[in-house]
Amino acid sequence: MSIYLLAIESSCDDTSAAVIRDGEVLSNVTAGQEEHRAYGGVVPEVASRAHFQQIIPVVDLALERASVKKEQLSALAFTRGPGLLGSLLVGVTFAKAMALSLRIPLIEVHHLQAHVLAHFAEEPKPSFPFLCLTVSGGHTQMVLVRAPLDMEVLGQTLDDAAGEAFDKAGRMMGLPYPAGPEIDRLARQGTARFSFPEPKIRGLDFSFSGVKTAIRYFLRDETAKNPNFIEENLADIAASVQERIVSILLSKIKRAARETAISEIAIAGGVSANSGLRKALQREGEKRGWQVYIPRLEYCTDNAAMIGIAAYYKYLAGEFCGQDVSPEVRWAL
Amino acid sequence: MEIRIGSRDELPQLARQVLAFAERQNKKVLFFYGELGAGKTTLIQHLCRVLGSQDLVSSPTFSLINEYAYRDEKGREQIICHMDLYRLKSLAEALDIGLEEYLAAGHWCFVEWPQLIEPLLSDEEVLKVSIEEEGTSVRKIVLL
Numbered sequence A: 001m002s003i004y005l006l007a008i009e010s011s012c013d014d015t016s017a018a019v020i021r022d023g024e025v026l027s028n029v030t031a032g033q034e035e036h037r038a039y040g041g042v043v044p045e046v047a048s049r050a051h052f053q054q055i056i057p058v059v060d061l062a063l064e065r066a067s068v069k070k071e072q073l074s075a076l077a078f079t080r081g082p083g084l085l086g087s088l089l090v091g092v093t094f095a096k097a098m099a100l101s102l103r104i105p106l107i108e109v110h111h112l113q114a115h116v117l118a119h120f121a122e123e124p125k126p127s128f129p130f131l132c133l134t135v136s137g138g139h140t141q142m143v144l145v146r147a148p149l150d151m152e153v154l155g156q157t158l159d160d161a162a163g164e165a166f167d168k169a170g171r172m173m174g175l176p177y178p179a180g181p182e183i184d185r186l187a188r189q190g191t192a193r194f195s196f197p198e199p200k201i202r203g204l205d206f207s208f209s210g211v212k213t214a215i216r217y218f219l220r221d222e223t224a225k226n227p228n229f230i231e232e233n234l235a236d237i238a239a240s241v242q243e244r245i246v247s248i249l250l251s252k253i254k255r256a257a258r259e260t261a262i263s264e265i266a267i268a269g270g271v272s273a274n275s276g277l278r279k280a281l282q283r284e285g286e287k288r289g290w291q292v293y294i295p296r297l298e299y300c301t302d303n304a305a306m307i308g309i310a311a312y313y314k315y316l317a318g319e320f321c322g323q324d325v326s327p328e329v330r331w332a333l
Numbered sequence B: 001m002e003i004r005i006g007s008r009d010e011l012p013q014l015a016r017q018v019l020a021f022a023e024r025q026n027k028k029v030l031f032f033y034g035e036l037g038a039g040k041t042t043l044i045q046h047l048c049r050v051l052g053s054q055d056l057v058s059s060p061t062f063s064l065i066n067e068y069a070y071r072d073e074k075g076r077e078q079i080i081c082h083m084d085l086y087r088l089k090s091l092a093e094a095l096d097i098g099l100e101e102y103l104a105a106g107h108w109c110f111v112e113w114p115q116l117i118e119p120l121l122s123d124e125e126v127l128k129v130s131i132e133e134e135g136t137s138v139r140k141i142v143l144l
Helices: A033-038 A044-066 A085-102 A111-120 A162-172 A180-187 A209-225 A234-260 A275-288 A304-316 B008-024 B040-051 B091-096 B099-104 B115-120
Strands: A004-009 A015-021 A024-031 A075-081 A106-110 A130-135 A140-147 A150-156 A264-268 A291-293 B002-005 B029-033 B065-071 B077-084 B108-112 B126-134 B138-143
Touching: A004 A044, A004 A085, A004 A304, A015 A044, A015 A304, A024 A044, A024 A304, A044 A085, A075 A085, A075 A111, A075 A304, A085 A106, A106 A111, A106 A304, A111 A130, A111 A140, A111 A264, A111 A304, A130 A234, A140 A234, A150 A234, A162 A180, A162 A209, A162 A234, A180 A234, A180 A275, A209 A234, A234 A275, A264 A275, A275 A291, B002 B008, B008 B040, B008 B126, B008 B138, B029 B040, B040 B065, B040 B077, B040 B108, B040 B126, B077 B099, B091 B099, B091 B115, B099 B115
Parallel strands: A004 A075, A075 A106, A130 A264, A264 A291, B029 B108, B029 B126, B077 B108
Antiparallel strands: A004 A015, A015 A024, A130 A140, A140 A150, B002 B138, B065 B077, B126 B138
């Protein structure tokens, strides 16, 4: 008999639901993004209310697109954390209530574990063990993945996340929020002719605050000499910023690959959409004989399909949770 | 009160001074002012260390609120709230994410980009910490 799972993700800004059959994604519906764009970015108030308003229509749509009736579901999965308390509460409470009414078990999922397991939504899938760099607005982590439910964080950011570094650099350049995609677009038209220092951080941890400060002083000094410096050199500044952030990420990937002798390399999270990072990783992979895995964008940004995939492995392992579960705002992987 | 520091090495000492100043005034909510890159998050990292938290202190720009744990002198677990309100657009949004509950709970609350929520608290309830740059490595810290 097939295993049908309904998965819900509401840890931060997006409300998402997905239906998974035996580890295969049948539907993956994410709402709210259009609404955020209309407001010029991710607005928490909109997000928080939107979770509440959208969760039922999103779940209905996910079931409908999968052609699955709720009575067929084997278990209900949800993001328990980490995330914003108010946002998590909507998903956790909804999942508990629905599981209770259907008399089916609950599966709690760690958001960052799910980002890594998003690689198993589609072919090609990495083989174990592999390294996964999860990079997003809120997270930057190097993870050693031995098995679906056996992961170890080898390093993480000590200050800003990579997505945040892009956004803050963009802010200083006068770009609108969120600035990451705009820097990516501008960078393609520019040359990385300005250089920002590479931070010396030991081991596999990351730091972006030094680069942020360097960019700031650079822009301040150049603007003092030429008030139009930023406008006149926007594309080159963007290319330089992107090159530095990508090179920080890449140098840690190289180090992790060397130290673990693993050549299966994956990236996950919203910043995996960055074309500079994708290109640099592909190039490095070809040079070093790595197998490189980059999920489709739909599975890089926050989505419920990855929650469902993670939940499928937990289902097989018999890892369920009780009705007394509550959100875990701080939750280390 | 005004404090000047000339290097990062002075941060632990500065953090102790800031906390002692806050405790003397019986304040647990601290608002941080300063431009992008002035060192707000870095100072908060040191405040958390001095309070005894071993948790990783990182920027909450996207997550809005980070919580860190530490044990007080009686060995009870307490939490520190670290907020960054840069991406909020109105006071209503701040209330919607439950910010008032955090501020009123008696935890240490370190708030970056607090301008939006200034109306929520009186001057008697908040210690304002502003970080001004004087040259590349010198910082003037003003406590109000």
